[in-house]
Amino acid sequence: MNMPSEYTALPPEFMQAHPALSLLRLAALSAGPEGILDDDTLELMFEQVETGALTLIAPSDVWPELVRGLMANTPSNMFRALFASGALAEVLPEVLAVFGVPQIADNPPEVDIGQHLLRVLDEAARCNAPLAVRFAAMAMHVGKADSPPEHLPVHYRHVERGRPRIEAMCARFGVPADCRELALLALVECERIHRVGEVRAGPVAALLERIGAFDRPQRYAQLMTLCACDYRAYGGRAAQAYPKGVLLERALKACAGIDAAAPGASAETADAVQEARAAAIALAFRSERWSG
Structure with a gap:
């Protein structure tokens, strides 16, 4: 053309x-x-x-x-x-380095991280996602470029390798703070969100707390958009609803009536709030762990 x-x-x-x-x-x-x-x-x-x-x-x-x-x-x-x-x-040598590197998937069992990254970016564009989501999609895999070959297609300790690389990219280009923050959050939490389940309500409550679901709704929404784009970039999932997003929304709604601990509250108070949220989530999920 x-x-x-x-x-x-x-x-x-x-x-x-x-x-x-x-x-x-x-x-x-x-x-x-x-x-x-x-x-x-x-x-x-x-x-x-x-x-x-x-x-x-x-x-x-x-x-x-x-x-x-x-x-x-x-x-x-x-x-x-x-x-x-x-x-x-x-x-962007950090991004180039992930092309040709395999990552575990469902169908097919492996994907090229670089090619997958391109599909995630195009899905983010289709969703009209903001810059922070698109930058995070570009950056969040950079720690996987040099995973030990004997571990591939699994990437142990990629978070530790990825954090300084993302921070260096952000410093080099003068990336806005919201882009940097979301990329670092996605580095740590995106794969955890993909693995979240109904069995253990406590970790779900803790996850929602970490990703800002209770006190930073915009950042939470951006992270969930990114995870949904990442999910739909795998073969056969285009335009599908993101199951883990649906699950976390159920958990978040279950906690709607539970007030957060006030700033400076004691550890006991914070723990009580988390316990109440976990119990509410367990009820919503009908979790056997909390059925008593």
Whole structure:
């Protein structure tokens, strides 16, 4: 296909004075309507990368172009263009590193993390998710790039490896605080949310507390949107309701009449609130653990 129509609107002086920015802008615009780049364009981009153009651009100037692509209709197209031109290794080496790395799944039994990441981003765009969700989708797997081969497709201790990498990415680009916070939260909690069940009401109550369900509803909603996008990015789940999201909403509604502990309350009071929430969740789930 041809270059994106928006690209032709860039003034020639911009193209000449900012070759690296023009490369990134073209990749970002490829995520919009009619944006898939043809081979000749990708070859020109590759040649620019080979000349070292991207080494001359400040990360703070890279970030707006990444945002432009992340917030477009098909973010995966930007990453494919960056990958094909060699620019992804210069701009987001942490993300490039997860391509080709396997992760356990249901059907098929393994997925390529990088390819899965692209599907999650496009699902987030389909849901009109905010930037924080899309950034977290891009960043939350970076600790899995160098998992010990003997453990694959399982990724032990990826949280410990992922945290400093996400923090470094955020510092490098000057990422907004809400994006950083959600990415770090998703790093720790997304897979736990995927595994949540009805059997143990206490851990469900504790999970809801950790992810802000009681006191930070916006952050909770964003995390659940991300988890739903991650779930639907696996084969055969497109447009399906997210079962764990439904489950946690039942648990949250069951706790609606239980007031949170006041700031500075004693540990005993906080424990009593958690116990009351767990009991309410158990009743909603009809959990045998709490049936007495």
